[in-house]
Amino acid sequence: MAPKEKFLSSNMIPTENYNCYEFYLAATEQYGEYKQMQHMDEILTRSEYIRDIEALATYFTKELGLKRGDAYTIFCPSNVESLVAFYALNKLGVIVNFVHPLLPTEVLLEAVNEAGSKGIMILGLLAKEHIPALNKTGLPILLCHCSDYAAPLKKAAAGAGEALLQKIFPKIEKATEYKEVLKKYRGQTVPGVVNNYDDVAVYLNGGGTTGKSKTIKLTNKAFNEVVYKVGYIDKIEAPGEECEIIVLPFFHCFGLVLAAHMALCNAARLIPLMRFDAKLVLKLYKKNRIAGMGGIPNMFKKLYYTKGFEGPHLAHTRLLFVGGDDLSPSFIKEFDAMLERCGSPARLLQGYGLTEVGSVCCVNTPWDYREGSIGKALDGIRIEIWDDDHKEVPRGTVGEIAISGSTMMQGYLVKDGPKDAGIYYDEEGTPWVLSGDIAYMDEDDYIFFEGRKKRVIIISGYNVYPVDIENLMDTLPFIRESCAVQGYSPEGKILVRLYVSLKEKGDEDAYRRQITEICEKNLSQFSVPREIVFMDDLPHTPLEKVDFMALTEKRKK
Numbered sequence: 001m002a003p004k005e006k007f008l009s010s011n012m013i014p015t016e017n018y019n020c021y022e023f024y025l026a027a028t029e030q031y032g033e034y035k036q037m038q039h040m041d042e043i044l045t046r047s048e049y050i051r052d053i054e055a056l057a058t059y060f061t062k063e064l065g066l067k068r069g070d071a072y073t074i075f076c077p078s079n080v081e082s083l084v085a086f087y088a089l090n091k092l093g094v095i096v097n098f099v100h101p102l103l104p105t106e107v108l109l110e111a112v113n114e115a116g117s118k119g120i121m122i123l124g125l126l127a128k129e130h131i132p133a134l135n136k137t138g139l140p141i142l143l144c145h146c147s148d149y150a151a152p153l154k155k156a157a158a159g160a161g162e163a164l165l166q167k168i169f170p171k172i173e174k175a176t177e178y179k180e181v182l183k184k185y186r187g188q189t190v191p192g193v194v195n196n197y198d199d200v201a202v203y204l205n206g207g208g209t210t211g212k213s214k215t216i217k218l219t220n221k222a223f224n225e226v227v228y229k230v231g232y233i234d235k236i237e238a239p240g241e242e243c244e245i246i247v248l249p250f251f252h253c254f255g256l257v258l259a260a261h262m263a264l265c266n267a268a269r270l271i272p273l274m275r276f277d278a279k280l281v282l283k284l285y286k287k288n289r290i291a292g293m294g295g296i297p298n299m300f301k302k303l304y305y306t307k308g309f310e311g312p313h314l315a316h317t318r319l320l321f322v323g324g325d326d327l328s329p330s331f332i333k334e335f336d337a338m339l340e341r342c343g344s345p346a347r348l349l350q351g352y353g354l355t356e357v358g359s360v361c362c363v364n365t366p367w368d369y370r371e372g373s374i375g376k377a378l379d380g381i382r383i384e385i386w387d388d389d390h391k392e393v394p395r396g397t398v399g400e401i402a403i404s405g406s407t408m409m410q411g412y413l414v415k416d417g418p419k420d421a422g423i424y425y426d427e428e429g430t431p432w433v434l435s436g437d438i439a440y441m442d443e444d445d446y447i448f449f450e451g452r453k454k455r456v457i458i459i460s461g462y463n464v465y466p467v468d469i470e471n472l473m474d475t476l477p478f479i480r481e482s483c484a485v486q487g488y489s490p491e492g493k494i495l496v497r498l499y500v501s502l503k504e505k506g507d508e509d510a511y512r513r514q515i516t517e518i519c520e521k522n523l524s525q526f527s528v529p530r531e532i533v534f535m536d537d538l539p540h541t542p543l544e545k546v547d548f549m550a551l552t553e554k555r556k557k
Helices: 020-031 046-062 080-091 105-115 124-137 152-163 178-185 220-230 253-265 278-287 297-304 312-316 329-341 466-473 508-522
Strands: 035-039 042-045 071-075 095-098 117-123 141-144 175-177 200-206 214-219 242-246 269-272 289-295 319-322 348-354 359-363 382-386 399-404 431-441 447-452 457-459 462-464 479-488 494-502 531-535
Touching (some): 020 046, 071 105, 080 095, 080 269, 105 214, 141 178, 175 178, 220 359, 253 269, 253 348, 278 312, 289 312, 297 319, 297 329, 329 348, 348 431, 382 431, 457 494
Parallel strands (some): 071 117, 095 200
Antiparallel strands (some): 200 214, 348 359, 382 399, 479 494
């Protein structure tokens, strides 16, 4: 492992009083001009990136009248435009409501209404199926395109494909194109909000401790504190030349806070990808100086088994972070051995975090590492293992992970509810987030993840909540009971398996179609059951609850 001293010469600045945009500007001004962003081989410099942020902030102010405390929805995959919009809105004190771009229309409308959004930015390629809903909102719509930041030759190719969509754009009322906004307002600027460190910066979807999806309020303080605490681990040595590939979505806290905001504040050149593609990542590795990347276990597994990924191009990589799910020690050993063969000092560093605490709260580091663990708590973060009475358990004893510190959420977004909904206060008044996950801590403060106390299925880093599926099943008249659990495909991939008992016998194929259709309409694609099993009776516990543990398939060793 690399010595700790190598990483402690941090370029991070203190976080006091800065919003996210101010923090980015202050952290990077010392480097002057450098390559900040890359899309389809087209480079955007730091000054060009800031120029576009200021132009978009001017549009949001002059045409939409957005102000501090308003909310605005971004419904896009991970692209340059989303990051420009995030900082433009953040400058104005506007809360950014990131929504999964593959959610069905009904869920999009619900998210927009819950946040009280004053506008929506959407990728043009996704807009067609949502036109009636977009018009129903009556909100101004900002359309961005894959060609907005493409190099000239690739811009022509991307533009030709998007030309097929031009016929539908006039059908969207109050629609404005992103590129036209930049053309109109480039060179202009408007005043921003200052000293709003404690204001909510984003709304992100997460789990909560009840097993039902909730909207989490994260402040500027939470964002910047995570960057400050982790930034020195991921220090960039050659601003603008060393690159970080973003393969995680911005509606995911790990992707927005660590992969994007931290890398930007560290003066890396970002290469955001709208979807993960192992072959494309390999191509980028061979053409660029890739310093690091964060991802979920399945991404690193796909890369490991991609022909040609092992090679001299990995020598530039120093840090790789993995989270969002558990990864076997045996695979980590194999991956690390490959990195070593390629001359890379990097190791696959496993950590743990929640959206409720601004993403990562504990992690292994290059100098402080224990095999099989999820690392130690970050500096200034307090992690304890509790029993059901909220008391700390002895070292080595399994209990629930409880977290406190400066990166905590403000609370869940609850209509007419308390500002700090979802936060537990101990007898001394200290606020805590109860994770719903179980682990134990050894005598040296390393934490070992044991499982999930709450019923949650994680697919590609996305949380699937069985209760959402089961509640939907209650709306179907032919279902008596249902139970959604984690299962595995023949290839070992995690999937949602739904067990159903019927009120009376019927056409099971027809029932499967109805179940699938209602799930596709109301849930994310990850929550749609891939297997539906009919049973005469579901198993029950002594308390007559459906015994989901009896139905949950264990991973085959």
